[in-house]
Amino acid sequence: MRKTLLTFILFIIAVTTNAAGMIDKIEPSFWYVGMKNPELQLMIYGENIASSDVSVRYPGVYLNSIVKLESPNYLLVYLTLDKDAKAGKVELTFTQGKKKNIQYYELKERSMKGCERIGFDASDVLYMLMPDRFSNGNPGNDNDKTLSPSSANRNDPNARHGGDLTGIQNHLDYFNDLGITALWFTPVLENSMTGGSYHGYATTNYYKVDPRLGTNDEYKDLIEKAHGKKLKIVMDMIFNHCGSEHPWLKDMPSRDWFNFPDYEKNFVQTNFKLTPHVDPYASDYDFKTMNDGWFVRSMPDLNQRNPHVLRYLIQNSFWWIEYAGIDGIRMDTYPYADFNAMSQWMKELNEEYPNYNVVGESWVTEPAYTAYWQKDSKLAAPRNSNLKTVMDFSFYDKMSQAKKEESNEDGKGLNRIYNNFVYDFLYPNPLSVMAFLENHDTDRFLEDGNDIAGLKQAVTLLLTTRRIPQLYYGTEIMMNGRKNVSDGNVRKDFPGGWKDDAQNAFTKEGRTDLQNEAFNFISKILHWRKDNAVISEGTMKHFLTQNGIYVYARCFEGKTALVILNGTSKEQNLPIKSYKEVIKEKTTGKDIISEQTVDLTNDLTLSPRQSMIIEL
Structure with missing residues (x-):
């Protein structure tokens, strides 16, 4: 008995010693049973790990394939998990000659079914922060x-x-x-x-x-x-590129892991022109430069056409959903990645999580371009991006111009916004388009100023139109700044976030009177729109501007919210009879901003840049 025990101990010591240094890490470090896709890719890191043979022992888990890449320091192990496979620890044995390394890979139970995970939609307002x-x-x-x-x-x-x-x-x-x-x-x-x-x-x-x-x-x-x-919580992800200090660039798994891998001798940067995706006359050269060129030298461009790269990225997104419980994904630089690969990712994600949502960044200011990227778009047919939500850079661009203009001038001011919404016929689902006034990559809406009237009107518009609204941190306290100073100038610290800050804008007492006015205004509309189906689900009917005033109605199940915006710097008269088709027989309504009852039998007089949201 003693001899047998001694032999076993010596064997364990020998295995541990011989296997030392073989495996640095395995990604993902654990996985979940019960996923619709039975395939699991394990990326093994370790010096000369590619020279290993691999065997698997666990009920319902089978070795599908082993992929040895060009670098000897990576090994891809593909497993198949039966639908009835249980949570537990899978025994993986890596063998190099007489050396063995046994790893116990954990499979976990999911906390909920994929269909039970609910993403963000038009009933939400996203608050974007750094x-x-x-x-x-x-x-x-x-x-x-x-x-x-x-x-x-x-x-x-x-x-x-x-x-x-x-x-x-x-x-x-x-x-x-x-x-x-x-x-x-x-x-x-x-x-x-x-x-x-x-x-x-x-x-x-x-x-x-x-x-x-x-x-x-x-x-x-x-x-x-x-x-x-x-x-x-919405997680920001990037499939297009990684950082240049990532181990993959220091030791490329394979030559086709990155686009333009000869970056040290021949660096190719993207041309930042996304139009070749839709341009019927685009050259192959322009398309490849845009799609495969690196964003900057510090952000090497991943090749999603490599099926192993794509599988790694898809699994990573699913892992964070399962592990951390994130409620949505914002995908950075969406059109810079391969269209078909991203479409495959979204198809798999929609199948696993049918009630989930992903928003993709596609920075072109033409509505037709943005609509091209939305799921089921006829503009992209026969291809389908499968991407439910796209970012409305057209709305951002038009608002950036309109805020400086008078809407009683032809084509200027809020006329631009009217024209922006005219093109909603291009979208398969306008309610699943994300609108915003500013973000971390743009000038602040206020730029260097403090035009609270303009801010109020813009926020009123943002929070009541047929979109998913996104606010940028600090908008509610009138944070400003321009990018021409530096990126950091539009990404300032929120006052009060550090113990030694002179101001604490997280509290009413710490905010200035003007900041409190902005905060209270925005907060009032935000609380009003919560669980308000008129805004999150309602139809929209808008009217051509009269006297520089833009009017639209949101309607749902007999309820109406009438939004009135004076887009001029002067007092203006609104002929109320022009809106009879949405006001109908109502003679009064309540303005949720002023909390006053509004007489709808007579014309209205609006003060400069005044905004109204009248419940009928």
Whole structure:
């Protein structure tokens, strides 16, 4: 007995010793049973791991294939999971000659079925924020010598400032007070970049939250607490590119893992012209430069046409849905990635999570271009993007121009907005288009000013039209800035997010009178539109501007909200009889902004830039 035990111990020691250094990590580190797609890709990292043979032992789990890439330091193992496979630990044996390495790979139960996960829609308002610039709840994670840059510096507008997930969690009540229903963070995954990447768009680890923001567990905990306060969380992802400090670029798994892999000798940058996707006369050269060129040198372009790259990315998105419970995805630089690959991702995601939602960034200001990218668009037929929600850059562009103009001038001001909505016939589903006034890549709506009347009117329009609205953090306290100063100038720290801040705009007492006026105005409309089917589901009928006044009605099941916007800097008269078809027999209504009863039997007089939302 003693001899047998000694032999077993020596065997374990030998296996452990011989296998040392063979495997650095496996991605994903665990998976879930009960997924519709039975295939599971495991990406194994380790020195000379490709020389290993692999065997699998677990009921209902089978070895499908082993893929050895050009680099010897990666191995792809494809498993098939029966639909009846149970949660537990799968025994994976990696053999190199006489050396063995046994890994126990965990399969977990899902917390809910895919059909039970509900995404964001037109009943929601997304509040977009940059975690590094919002609030520093844990100064202890500001500096990390294992990452680059290793320290925060608030004196540099383009450096890390120290905001984190704890800071966001500390202000969940603020979001409830404001009245938004969903939070969209810029990417939270590790961005360990020599040149710095406080914004998060240069991923260096797809399965790890950046330690300077928090941990995976802290991210998951934040989401659970947000759900407890009826707030959804939308995760920002990037399939088009990763960061140049990602291990994949330092040791390419294969030559076709990236587009234009000879970047050191022949760097090809995208031309940033997205029109070749739809241009019937586009050259192959222009299309390839746009689609395969790198965004910048620090963001190498991933090749989604490589099926192994695509499978890795698809699994990663599913993993974060299952692990962290995210309620939606915002996909960065959507048209820069391969159309067919992204369509395949969305098809699989829609099948696994039929009630989920993804919004794709497609920065072209023509409605026809944006409509091309929406699911079931006839403009793209016979292809189908399968992407439910697209971003309305046309609305953003028209609002940027209209705010400086008088709407009683032909084609100017709110006439631009009217014309923007005229093209809604191009969209398969206008209610699933996301509209916004500003974001982290644009000038602030207020630019360098403080035009509260213009801001109120723009927000009224944003929150009542037939769209999914998105606000940018600080809009409610009139944060301003221009990009021509620096990107950091439109990504300023939220005042009060750091202990030594002179102002705390998270509280009524800490805000100025003007900031409170803006906050209260926006909050009133946000709370009014919550669970308001007239806005989230209603039809829309709009009228040509009269005297520079834009009027439209949202109607649902006998209820009507009449929106009236004076798009001029002068007092204007509104001939009420022109709107009889939506007012019908009603003689009064209540303006939810002023909380006053409105007489609808006589013409209305509107003050400069006045906005009204009249419930009929």
